[in-house]
Amino acid sequence: MPREEIPWFPVIKPELCNGCGDCKVLCKPGVFELGEPDPTGIHRPKLIVAHPMNCLVLCDRCVPICTSGAIVLPKKEDFEKYVEYLD
Structure with missing residues (x-):
């Protein structure tokens, strides 16, 4: 299935x-x-998901690195069917 059709x-x-x-x-x-700079210049710019289809299906390394808990991913169980595991 083309990556563009997998909403992970x-x-x-x-x-x-x-x-x-x-x-x-x-x-x-x-x-x-x-993302856009803070107009007041006080806060850092927020991050945005600029290239969602660059995300590797079932990769979740960004979730634990986010100390503020801002990153959310879909449930892995719903996407297992898109991955082929090789030995």
């Missing part, structure tokens, strides 16, 4: 994101980018 990607809850950028640094496929 993170969602960031903006109200929880503190703009630390740890997810952006960790994610080698480049799913995350900085």
